Amino acid sequence: MTPTADSPASTDTDRIVTFRTVDVRGQRLSLAGLRAAVPRAQHGTVADAEQKVQDIISAVRSRGFEALRELALTFDGVEQSHPRVPAEALTAALAGLEPAVRAALEESIRRARRFADAQRPADTDVELGEGAVVSQNWVPVARVGLYVPGGLAVYPSSVIMNVVPALAAGVESIALASPPQKDFGGLPHPTILAAACLLGIDEVYAIGGAQAIAAFAYGIPAGTGTRNEPDAGIDAVDVVTGPGNIFVATAKRLVKGVVGIDSEAGTTEIAILADATARPALVAADLISQAEHDPQAASVLITDSDELAAAVRHELDIQAAATKHSARVRQALSGPQSGVVLVEDLAQGIAACDAYAAEHLEIMTADAAAVAGRIRNAGAIFVGDYSPVSLGDYCAGSNHVLPTSGTAAFSSGLNVTTFLRAIQVINYSKGALAEVSGHIVSLSGAEDLPAHGEAVTARFAAGS
Template identity: 60%
Template sequence: MIQTLDLRGRTLSTTDLLALVPRSASDVGSAAAVVDSLIADVRRRGSAALLEQAERFDRVRPAHIRVPAEVMAEAAAQLDPAVRDALDEAITRVRRGTAGQVPPPVTTEVAPGARIVQRWVPVARVGLYVPGGKAVYPSSVVMNVVAAQVAGVRSIALASPAQEAFGGSVHPTILAAAHLLGVDEVYAMGGAGAIGALAYGVPDLGLDPVQVITGPGNLFVATAKRAVTGVVGIDSEAGPTEILIIADRAANPAYVVADLISQAEHDELAGSVLVTDDPALARAVEQALPAAIAEAHHRERITTSFSGPQSAIVLVDDLAQAVAFSNAYAPEHLEVQVADPHALLPELENAGAIFVGDHTPVSLGDYIAGSNHVLPTGGAARYSSGLGAYTFLRPQQVVEYDRAALSVVAEQVGALSAAEQLPAHGEAVRVRFGSDPLPGPAAGSLADD
């Protein structure tokens, strides 16, 4: 059912490991031609194109692309109390977990009268995408909206596909979650067209363009986010979900099996990978998988996921080799189920989020741990991070010199501008002093450092 990769007894470079990591065959960007045409159609025809795309892809024509306020209020009123309680708790915990991601402004005096303020400025308007395919994701509403709100974003537009089962409106649980968070601008639109609408705006809907688009989605959503990058900022081109578990003989096989299955139920292309130095654990997991999958609600898609090239049991010589493999794979979700997980943490560099110990399953992070579940996939954790308040913040330096501080470095600005053959740069400083003599660098200035 699941392949085994035996790396024992082999000395492997980073290049070797990158070639060996199991991945799905999906390629973000492979749908570029289709996506480009869908976005272009929305730019040209606005809401008419969005309605036609909903009929084509979602099998329903929304009565309203922008969901009326009363529909959202009704969805919140009808929400299952247990779900509401869980959402309230998730919102509280994610707010707490996100608060530490907003740095305070820092003022540095580089010399007397010369200071630089480092501050982080939120974008004014964002577009948040919540998928609506094989599952319903109110948790994604929480993750996206809370991060933006904590950052200080003033204007939030949320898009989610029209649902045939709900007359072309957004799923009521999504609407209820948005209502609980105070988001009142919600659109029944999905896929590439929705990403294009958020990026470029739709005048006949009163939908203004956004500055940043975040949120997970399918191949077409990921490709569309790539297509509009440069017009807007994005969080990442999120692809199919994935989990990698590093485990040794101290791990409980039942926990490992349950956690691998929990991610595989998302999608047929989801990746589930166990990396272990204990052959006995590998056998126990492999033997337990068929019965566990047979009991699962989404057994067909789980079976497809485990049978694909993206899932594997990887045998390694030791935990050092396990860490090297994990860093090459750069998993979206990394679980560490070993006797001493904290000994490995300093070496685990590339992961969207790390879940430590027997009692921290990925599913906790998906909902209510307080961390964010919008994370880089497909190896993108080698160079990028998950969603957070910082996604919506721009670091910005505010520079302020008084006259005396400028006079100290005026000649040096002039010397550098002459060296670069940009004399007007030096003149822009010198003009501020007229015929006044300019002092050389003062004692204790940066020139002496």
């Protein structure tokens, strides 16, 4: 059977939000079937973005700062001589930061640092026999490029989420990019700059979108500028991280392999698994909180309760009309990427959650902690009424740079290991090698690679 999808609001012109319904009850859908059924953004947008992003990457690679200047003018309405943010602008931004915002950032940093410091894995030594030691050492990458989006909102919290785990990993060279803002003299938003200064980051660039990812991945040779400071280039990085829109996510996918990336963190999404015990007003508030980010943001409710679904729809109409960014919220909630998925029972609801693999997944059910333990695919899981996604966005101590668009099924959110490499070290003595030499010769023969075995027996030949 094919899942049924309809838009109840299409026959009710009084509705504020067109929150569509996908009903999978009574259907034995495979994981692939559920993946096809849950609300998603329309795929044509991705294909369109890929060609545009490829053009941007090519321009930045071939024309460097000249291309960056053109793109800043085209996309941000800003004329640049050089995208590097002067040191005095960073210190001035921190000095001018509102005390309450500074206190909030400092507490967010404190909590994020405690969690990040605890994530660093220990080096391991394993003695497999006398004189036979294999080790795994965790080593930080040398240089990272961190992206902080601009656009419809200001994200100093993303500065924290990018920088803190990189510092905890021991990365020594950190560069940060955020879009130039016409209202702030072509620099990133001052709160972004203040957060960077608070964390000790002094290499900051006013570069937005896919062009920032390209500049980090390939580097920019020194060019001609007009500032008095040395007109240095931008050194290529080893890892690029940070959230962003579909163009940023696409750029990260296209440069993966040239550099490491955290994940394809595109436009935000929330899924809420809720049963009849959930409080409709809270469910609606949390769906709206993510819809507020972007008209393309995804907000999905998964429930086995018709009554709850109806109550949430009612609350969405009330709360969406009252919130500051009402038009943006209504567009996001009414898009194909949002809606309610009606399931037969909790088991099918969990299966639907795993099929959706949400960036943010809230559990609002009876015994929410036990239900959360049964989820396998999610960027982050928020348990119960008092763990909303907005807690994770700012001050939980967790990281809000998370995989989107179903990629949480195979990738993780940003964490300390994003900036670390596991290097294996093999240290065998002559006696330890002799103990396994016969096995090596046998296996090299089986694979028709006899020189492998000869490289071992040569060590025991007469006169060696």
